[in-house]
Amino acid sequence: MVDIAAIHGINMHRSQRSAMQQSWHTAMVDGLANIRSRHTGTLSLECAFYGHEYNDGKAGGEPEYAAIDIAPGLEEELLIAIGDGLEEDAGGDNEGTGTKLYLPGMVQRALAAIQRSDLFDGRDSRAIAFVKQVNRYLTDPDFRKLVHTEVSAVMEQSPRVVIAHSLGSVIAYEWLRENEPENPPALITLGSPLGLEPVRRRLLQRPGPLGWPGQVRSWTNIAARHDAVAMVKKLAPLYSPDVRDLPCDNPRRSAHSALVYLANVRTSRAIEVALA
Incomplete structure (x- = not known):
């Protein structure tokens, strides 16, 4: 069993699993230390890393688009x-x-x-x-299958919490809708584009209505004021009244940064509650 399963978002195709593991764990532990969490010294993390899959020469892996x-x-x-x-x-x-x-x-x-x-x-x-x-x-079924296979491997470790950033929140939402983990986790989404109408329209093309994502114990959504990717700050009206929508105040320049979100006090307190 692992405390947290972490699912990253975009622009990780030049990174590595080990780098994500280290940087995300450090950011979370720093945030937990700020609130004097008892989990600071014991927090365990497993990353669902799929960024390398974009490096196959197809759309999504080249950083210098025009x-x-x-x-x-x-x-x-x-x-x-x-x-x-x-x-x-x-x-x-x-x-x-x-x-x-x-x-x-x-x-x-x-x-x-x-x-x-x-x-x-x-x-x-x-x-x-x-x-x-x-x-x-959202549109390449073979790529989506690769990503979900990676998430499934992490979920086999029965995480108590799933933390998903940016596109990772869409991936986490879809995986949890389609699968039934033996030990339902809490879900924390950060900087999520799930509220954007173009994303919702594509999700509505999948089987089943949008709503609560399967067997999760709770869903906390955290959106920074200046994060335009999370332009729709409140997901409860769109998905379920049980979603706990929380604002936060990341610096404007790093409003969408995963590491800034992970160290934010809103995220730290959400993790603390989910691990209680």
Whole structure:
């Protein structure tokens, strides 16, 4: 048995399992130490690492995309949703600021918002890599199977808590809907795009209605104020009134960072409650 199963999000294709294991464990332990948790010295963690699967030469593994590489459909829709979140956070709509006139107007506006922001370091290429990696997971059944096989291997260790960041929250949600772990875990989602309409539409194409994700003991969703990936901060109205939605205040530049989320006091207290 392991305390926590951790499922990462996008842009981990140049990382390694060992690096994730070390950095995530350190961030969680630091946060638990801040609240004087009794679990600080004993916390055990197993990572569901799938980032390397993007390095097969298909869409999602190349970090230097250009605007021309954006595919119509889900990729465009996700960029627009993120751009809307950034503009809402900035308190304006910034109409007409884009210069990439060969792109649809709403997409060029979204890219302009990303360039002005610190999200994805303000780089088009990282934003486009994000939407491509999400798109591949949601639309490529063979890739999705590889990812779920990795999650299944971790879940065999009967974790007490599943912590999932970004795209990892979508993966955790789907896996828990489709499987019945012998020991139901608590679920903690961080910076989740589960509230974005383009993601929800794709999930609705799977068998069964959206709602509570299977046999989980609890679901805590934590969303940072400036995190445009988690533009929809409250998942309870969309999935179940039993979801506990908590705001947090990550620094704007690192609002979507997994490590910043993991060390945040909201996450630390959620872990403490889940391990009680």
